[in-house]
Amino acid sequence: MNTRNILAVSTAAPGGWRPGRLTARHNLWSGIPWLLLFSAALVAQFYLGFIYQSNETTNLPMRLARGTAWSLLVVLAVLWLPVMRHAVSALRRSRLGEGLPLDKAKSVHRWLGHLFIALALVHGANYLGYFTTLNAPFTDILFGREPDLLRAMRTTMYEFVSDDEYIDITERWIAAGMPKDMYEAELGYFIKDECGKCHSSSSTQTYAIPGMPITNYAEAASWTGENIQSRQFRINMSGLVLFVLGAALWIFSLKHFRRRHHHLFQRIHRLGYLFAALLLLHIPSLEWIYLPLVGLAAELYLSRRHHLYRDCIARLTPLEGNVVRLEIDRPQGMILRAGHYVRLRIPALSRKEWHEFSLTGQRPTAEGDSVVLKIRCSGDWTGRLQATLAGKTEHTLQVDLRGPYASPVAHALKTGEWVLVAGGIGVTPFLGLIREILREPGMHREFHLVWMVREPALLEWVRPLVERLCERRDIRCHWYFYLTDLPEDGRPPVWLERVQGEPGVRLRSGMPDWSTLAAEIAVQSRRPTCFVCGPAALASDVVRVCRRRGWPVRLEQF
Incomplete structure (x- = not known):
């Protein structure tokens, strides 16, 4: 025949x-408005950082460093969103999700990672270059060996210091142990009226920094740390560590490493939690990342507490074509829908590796519904899974599940x-x-x-x-x-x-x-x-x- x-x-x-049905025009163009909006925010933020002008020390390296720093805030605000599985699943089930490029969420996350590492490299290199142009030893600036307030008065805040005598008074005040009576008698007026022009929660100056106020004794004293206690040390050192972590995350996320060493990719990616914590030390103003951090915390709670099912009983059987069938007793509380997938971990193979598999639907059994996965054995982890059968027709094991999460197929029922x-x-x-x-x-x-x-x-x-x-x-x-x-x-x-x-x-x-x-x-x-x-x-x-x-x-x- x-x-x-x-x-x-x-x-x-x-x-x-x-x-x-969804319209074709809507499907074809849904991602472009978001790309244009993101690009406009990126350019606008770069411009706002780049146009900064304080005094003669404000040169091109500083402007590039500031411009890329402000652009990085936009990238960081959206970098986490495409891989928040519960948030993406909720959007897939909503009308709002029809206008978002959710099908390419992981691709968007990868490209944002490429953009982040490029901007971070420009940002860090230009700030280090800027430090070499200042009238102070490079290592003193890098390690914050001068009190923050004095360093700022001699560099970025110099234009607003009407008399160098105030720099000398500030230096003597810090050397004397920051007595409050000396502050009130000799320094308070200048700090409140001159520094407070920009460093005030209510300032409307062009270069105002309301998130870093210096208007009273307590606020001024908080800016007198040096060495490991200085904000400069905290920002510089956390920035260097952030770049190293970001580079490691980026390298092990590249296609070659991700496919050949998936277990290393997952382990290295857990450093993203440390990365998020270090951001709190490095970024002076956190308004851009408050919401993403709250979303990340909610995602972690749902993944590790609410939608995590441990020690589920599963039965592994061989199928044709190097494929195995894994039937899992449906955990109580897990609601299965068409077009959903789960993340699977088998502790007997690895307690660190999670893998994603589509659901073929729930099947009624004598004991209740079961979750069925069909897995092609073509890699290290799946090869070890297949080896557990060792010629047997069925093998029972314990697995952990996360999810379920909505995939693009979940839209089909609409x-x-x-x-x-x-x-x-x-x-x-x-x-x-x-x-x-x-x-x-x-x-x-x-x-x-x-x-x-x-x-x-x-x-x-x-x-x-x-x-x-x-x-x-x-x-x-x-x-x-x-x-x-x-x-x-x-x-x-x-x-x-x-x-x-x-x-x-x-x-x-x-x-x-x-x-x-x-x-x-x-x-x-x-x-x-x-x-x-x-x-x-x-x-x-x-x-x-x-x-x-x-x-x-x-x-x-x-």
Whole structure:
């Protein structure tokens, strides 16, 4: 039998029903306004920092250092957001999420990381260069060996010091141990009226710094620390450590390290918590990062307390094609929905590594619902997982779960026409989606499932779904199976031959001609929403063809 010619007619739901859907224009352009807004904030912040002018010590290196510092505040404010899984999941379930580029959240996070390390390098290098231009030893400035107030009076605040005598008075006051009576008699008027022009919580000066007030004795005394007690030492040293940590996070997040040494990538990334703590020491004004830090704290609570399920009983069984099936007793309180995924840790393999897997839907059992994962064993961690079977047909183990979290497929139930494109194991989120609609009596749906699969035996995964959908007339279903490796006899599975003529089934060899396939689908559906889960090359081909036709595209990325 020539499998290229196997074709059955699709069944159709009666009537002229057309489901609601995301618009293609909205899908194509949703990320651009946010990119423009972010770019405008970045440029505006750089300009505000760059135009600073205090005195003759304000040179180009200082301006570049300040400009990039203010720009970094914008990057830091949004760097954490794309990887806050609970926040992203909540947005995916809301209307607001339809206007955000959530499908590319991890890509956005990576590019923000590249931008951060570049700006941080410019910021640090220019500040170090600026220190060499000042009339003081470089190491004295770097390690804060002069009291902060004196250093500022001789450099950045010099323009506002009307008489050098006040610098001498301040130096004698600090040397005398900062007596309050001396401050009131000789220094208080100057500190309040001159320094307070900018360093006041109510100042309206152009270069006002209301977050660093110097208007009374207590505030002035707080700026007299030196060496390890000085703010200059704190800012400089925390900045150097932040750059080293940021560089380590960046290097181990690069594609080469992330894929080859995933366990190191996860361990190094935990330094991000230390990074956040050091920001509190380095940044004088925290207004930009208050909200992200609160969000990060909430994310940590939900991940480590509220949505963490330990010691779940799981059963591991082998499947065809180097794939294993992990069935986990659903933890009490875990609510599963179509298009969700979980993070999995197996303490017997590693107590540090977490991995993300799509859910194929919940299955009823005698003891209750179970969570089912299908895992292709292609790396170190999955190889060790497969090795635990050691020739057995089933192996019981304990696992920890986090989640569940919403993936792009969670948006599918908001629409009614879908094109579901999967490569190999990437079919798993779509299996959960189809099971979900089977539990919705009377809900009109239409979908086209395009699945490229190497092992014909894996088609057994969809067999119960195909057979059950044969009995439904409110769901229009079209199945496109592409076998990249044909069996020796050239014949499809027996059960596929039996159901031909019920749901629409197309079984072909090789890879799809995407333009031709899109034209076939367009005859059946005017503007479906396309969901893709598979390798990057597959996603690129599908996105190009779908966008040419004006179809919205959602990508599943892990």
